[in-house]
Amino acid sequence: MNRIVQLFQRQATHNLNVYFTAGFPQLTDTRRILKALQASGADLVEIGMPYSDPVADGETIQLSNQKALENGMSVKELFAQLKGMRDEISLPILLMGYVNPVLQFGVENFCQHCAEVGVDGLILPDMPMDEYMQEYKPIFDKYGILNIFLITPQTSEQRIRQIDDNSEGFIYMVSSASVTGSQSGVSHDMEAYFERVNAMQLRNPRLIGFGIKDHETFTKACQHASGAIIGSAFIRVLQESEDLENGIASYVMSVKGK
Structure with missing residues (x-):
């Protein structure tokens, strides 16, 4: 069974998913950060694949993408760094990024590499759902890789239910229509959106992203x-x-209230 699915079966609430950009701050920090996150109590991890034009991201993540690319990070380099990670990392691991580098690498080649190094899922926000279902889902399924879809406050109920029907693992619930890093907290409008989706009684668990920064949020x-x-x-x-290591431990434990 996929590690992401196992996690939510084992732990239904208070799951902390931490995102970082591969190759940042230094090119070789990827495994070091993964180990520190695992030791600190993170529940799952998204590794960002740096891209030259991350339009959905705010300044902080854009700058980390730029620095990672300057450091020499690439999809090929990331897979090389993740080789053998399952000897020391048991956390569910997702790769997140834009679809273009995946297409350039070759979708089947990419999924095969994910399976070989132990990646559990992908988040590709700009991959059209219809295209995924028609062309790529059989490839993802072949290699046991989950594709995580996003919903926003503007996503229709019909679309949310379609995503729920075609998802495994979890649904990424974007808290607002803004870019990453621009929210100051959880507003009343966001809570109304969360409650509306809760009332739909979806099959899949959901994780909320954008605007989460501390124990309170x-x-x-x-x-x-x-x-x-x-x-x-x-x-x-x-x-x-x-x-x-100390910075990561202090932060993660503070978010989880430990």
């Missing part, structure tokens, strides 16, 4: 979903920490 999100996703705030921790 994490706890608030967990009242409406199975957990939350932190990205920009964690990137800032990586930027500012003189001691990476």
Whole structure:
């Protein structure tokens, strides 16, 4: 069974998903950050594949993408860094990014590499659902890779139910229509959206992303979903920490209230 599915069967709530950009702050920090996140109590991890034009991301993640690319990070390099990670990493791992580098690498080749290194799922926000269902789902299924879909406050109920019917693992519930890192917290409008989706009684668990940065916002999100996703705030921790392991441990434990 896929590790993501296993996680939500084992732990239905307060799951913390942490995003970081591969190759940032330093090219070789990927495994180091993964180990520190696991030791600190993160529940699953999204590794961002840096891209030259990350239009859905705010300044913090854009700058981390730029720095990672300058450091020499690529899809090929990321797979090389992740080779053998399952000897020491048991957390569910997702790769997140834009679809173009995956298409350039070759979708089947990409999924095969994911399976070989132990990646459990992909989040490709700009991959059209219809295209995925018609062309790529058989390939993802062949290699046991989950494709995680996103919903926003603007997503129709019909579309949400279609996503729920064709999803495994979890649904990424974007809290607002803004870019990453631009929200200051959980607003009343967001709560109304969360409650509306809750009332739909979807089959899949949901994780809330965008605007989650500390224990207060994490706890608030967990009242409406199975957990939350932190990205920009964690990137800032990586930027500012003189001691990476201690900085990660302190931050993750503070978010989880430990």
